[in-house]
Each structure stands twice: as C-alpha cells, then as structure tokens.
Amino acid sequence: MATKKIRMGMIGGGKNAFIGAIHRAAANMDGLIELVCGAFSSNAQTSIESGIALGLPENRIYASYEEMIQKESQLPSDKRMQFVSIVTPNHAHFAPAMLALENGFNVMLEKPMTFSLDEAKQLKKKVEETGLLLGLAHTYSGYPMVKQAKQMIKENVLGKIRKLYVEYPQGWLSELSEKENNKQAAWRTDPTKSGKAGAMGDIGTHAAHLAEYISGLKITKICADINTIVEGRVLDDDGSVLLKFDNGASGVLIATQVAAGEENNLRINIYGEKGGLEWHQQEPNTLLIKWKDAPAQIYRTGNGYLSSVAKHNTRTPGGHPEGYIEAFANIYRNFALTLNAKIDGETPTPEMLDFPTVDDGVRGMAFIDNVIVSGLLEKKWFDFIE
Structure with a gap:
C-alpha cells in the first residue's frame, strides 16, 4: 500500500x-x-x-x-x-x-x-x-453504530424487515431567516441554487439514504405530502412520505425544518420479524436492539463485541464519544x-x-424528483367521512 x-x-x-x-x-x-x-x-x-x-x-x-x-x-x-x-x-x-x-x-x-x-x-x-x-x-452513513446496524440486518439478525420509520426534524427555518441575511438559509431556500426541493432536498435525501443504507432495501413506491409552512418561503420546508420497499416492507419518512426547538434530531427505527433497532444522530454512539421475547440490548461504540465493519470505522475506546466530524472522516x-x-x-x-457513491447520488436526485411530483398530486387524499 x-x-x-x-x-x-x-x-x-x-x-x-x-x-x-x-x-x-x-x-x-x-x-x-x-x-x-x-x-x-x-x-x-x-x-x-x-x-x-x-x-x-x-x-x-x-x-x-x-x-x-x-x-x-x-x-x-x-x-x-x-x-x-x-x-x-x-x-x-x-x-x-x-x-x-x-x-x-x-x-x-x-x-x-x-x-x-x-x-x-x-x-x-x-x-x-x-x-x-x-x-x-x-x-x-459514516457513524460506527449505523454501520453496526447495517451489518446486523445484513446478517438477518432481525429477520425479514417489515417496517421503517426515519425522521429528520430541524427547527432552524421556523422563521423567514432567508430574509435576515442568513446566507445558509438564503441559498437553501432559493430554487435557482437549491433546486426544486427545500427540506426534502436538504435533509429528506439524508433520511432516505440512511433508510436504504441500513436496511439494504430500495424504495420502490412513495406517497408524499409536501408543505411550505413559513409564509413568504418559495420551497418546501416540511413534508411526510409513505414508502414501499423492494421486499414488501413499508415505511414513513418525515423531514421538516420548521420543528421549532429541534436541532438535528435525525433518528431511525427499523423492525423485522424477530425484533427492531433504534438509532439517534444526537446520541450516535448508542444502538438499541429490541426483541419481542427478550430484554432490549444496548450496543455502544468502541466495544469488542461489535462487527468488524463497525470497528474499522471507530477510532477511540469505548466511552470516548465519536461524532459528526469522525463520521465525515470515515x-x-x-x-x-x-x-x-x-x-x-x-x-x-x-x-x-x-x-x-455516484449510484447513491442518482437515487438521491430521483428521490427528490419523485417526492416533489407526488407532493403536487391531489388524488391520494380522500375526505374523512364520519
């Protein structure tokens, strides 16, 4: 080498x-x-x-x-x-x-x-x-516990995957910050610079990629509700998406930048036939495994019981937190x-x-396109009749 x-x-x-x-x-x-x-x-x-x-x-x-x-x-x-x-x-x-x-x-x-x-x-x-x-x-996708979760699903530890929930709530665009000399807000809410999507392009793509990366599944169908909450904003700042995956599993994806008080609270739950897992970006060194017939287990970064791929992406001993920049560095x-x-x-x-890789990039752009198209369709909504 x-x-x-x-x-x-x-x-x-x-x-x-x-x-x-x-x-x-x-x-x-x-x-x-x-x-x-x-x-x-x-x-x-x-x-x-x-x-x-x-x-x-x-x-x-x-x-x-x-x-x-x-x-x-x-x-x-x-x-x-x-x-x-x-x-x-x-x-x-x-x-x-x-x-x-x-x-x-x-x-x-x-x-x-x-x-x-x-x-x-x-x-x-x-x-x-x-x-x-x-x-x-x-x-x-660079966090060690994300890689541990991916490996466990790959090894069929949870059985066939049935349900996925992935949420990415932020609150930093709860006001019209793009009009207040906030450069990050200005370009991210400008369709000439950001593209056709706001929140769904900025953080929704992260959520979709995380769901596919950990589960090893591909999104095949979507049904989206896309919203622009803050008056005067051009692009979406909130949305929810129903998902179908290539193994028949269903899921829900939520991405919003108007959840006042939230920082970067990305979290994901994935459930299989035998149990489920839970991971939070704001506590990234912990992976919770839940069993239907046994007590829940807590997996922690830096311990010897982890998979080789998690260890490969870990730098510090257990109890020494690794975070955002380390995930980037991986x-x-x-x-x-x-x-x-x-x-x-x-x-x-x-x-x-x-x-x-570039394949993930293409899927991310396809996610944006499909979500925005779905969000513009009205036929998915039916009046609730009592």
Whole structure:
C-alpha cells in the first residue's frame, strides 16, 4: 500500500463557509490526505485570502475552478491533485464535477449530488466511462453504530424487515431567516441554487439514504405530502412520505425544518420479524436492539463485541464519544483507502469500498424528483367521512 498522502484540491469552502472547514478537518483526521490547492470562492479575492489563511502557496490558490482544474492537470503526475472535494451550493456541483472527471480527477461531492436528476445521470455515465471514483458526503452513513446496524440486518439478525420509520426534524427555518441575511438559509431556500426541493432536498435525501443504507432495501413506491409552512418561503420546508420497499416492507419518512426547538434530531427505527433497532444522530454512539421475547440490548461504540465493519470505522475506546466530524472522516478515509488501492493496482477491501457513491447520488436526485411530483398530486387524499 502506498504511504504517500492523497493530494486533495477543494472547490468552495472558503472563509466563513462552515462546511468547508468540516470537510478539511475530516479529510485531515487520519493522515491519509493533504490539501494542496483550492478555488475556495466564486470571488477571486476571497479565494486567495482563504488559501493564504490555510497556508497554501499562492501558485496553488486559484481564482476559479476552471483555472484550477486546467493548471493542476498540467502539473507533473506526482505534484497535481489526485481528487477534488466540491463543497459548493447544489447548483454549482455538476459543472466542476464533470470538468474534474473529464480531466482525470477523482471527485468527492457534497449532497444532493447535483441540481437535477439529468445532471446526476450524466455524472454517473462519466464515472462509468472514466473508471474514476466519485464519493458523496452522506455523512450519517459514516457513524460506527449505523454501520453496526447495517451489518446486523445484513446478517438477518432481525429477520425479514417489515417496517421503517426515519425522521429528520430541524427547527432552524421556523422563521423567514432567508430574509435576515442568513446566507445558509438564503441559498437553501432559493430554487435557482437549491433546486426544486427545500427540506426534502436538504435533509429528506439524508433520511432516505440512511433508510436504504441500513436496511439494504430500495424504495420502490412513495406517497408524499409536501408543505411550505413559513409564509413568504418559495420551497418546501416540511413534508411526510409513505414508502414501499423492494421486499414488501413499508415505511414513513418525515423531514421538516420548521420543528421549532429541534436541532438535528435525525433518528431511525427499523423492525423485522424477530425484533427492531433504534438509532439517534444526537446520541450516535448508542444502538438499541429490541426483541419481542427478550430484554432490549444496548450496543455502544468502541466495544469488542461489535462487527468488524463497525470497528474499522471507530477510532477511540469505548466511552470516548465519536461524532459528526469522525463520521465525515470515515467517508474520506474509506474513499482515500480505495483510491490508494487503485493507484497501487490492488483490489480494495469491502471495508474500503464502504462510502456513498455516484449510484447513491442518482437515487438521491430521483428521490427528490419523485417526492416533489407526488407532493403536487391531489388524488391520494380522500375526505374523512364520519
């Protein structure tokens, strides 16, 4: 296995952009990746200032992503970036990702993957043509206890899965924050930047991905109720979706950003023939297993009884909490390990390959499309008659 660090470039994520700092911290955590260049803002001066603050040489700080990809591709193979992390708003995902792939660079991309389903399919086609890697930052799949839950279902510990509930309530958009100089709120509620969905695109895709990732099932049918609660808002800020899965199981997905008082209370319950499991993102180091004929069990991160895949994604001993940035870092680490294996001509292990890919990105965009279409239909509703 190669010992040199994987060289990363970054598009977006300049000063005052919170997600860029999180991506950089996650990428740096395991010593496998180093940031070597960046185009950190659509504003050239902000990009330069951001790069200097990060200690990059000025000749590796670029005024635009086009300039970065062009100039990096002209550098010797042992100097140029090997992948680019794209942490821009949704509307600015596709063009830099496609240009990077066309120039031979692997890609790590924020979610949802693109602005539209058509763009997502184009990226998938390009990934298949080039054989390059495209990773997707579905952070919550990186938690050790999420991976433990997935492994237990894979091993049929709960029996055939029958029912799934996944909820993602937030409260930060309970008011018209986009009109109050809140930049995060402004672009996430703007259809020209976010796409056709608000809450369902921003956090509903996380919930849908988590349900499919843990259960190993695929959503096949939906029935959605989509709402815009806050007066003056353009995109949805609340919704509920009935789900059907490919094994016959049913489910409910709730995503709202107007649950006043909530932070990021993502939680999931999955029930099989023998029992169920429960996981909460705000207490991510605990997995609760419930049995129909025995006491409930509590699984905790960092213990020897966990699966090999959970251990592979754990850094600290039991009782030392691992959280959001560590989950992010697991995605980057597995991506980097897979890329290193490919560079060395080796076959990546299943543990290395355990990160969201372009296929997850396409399903995420399809989820958005289908949910919004379903939400506009009225025929699913019937008057209650007493």
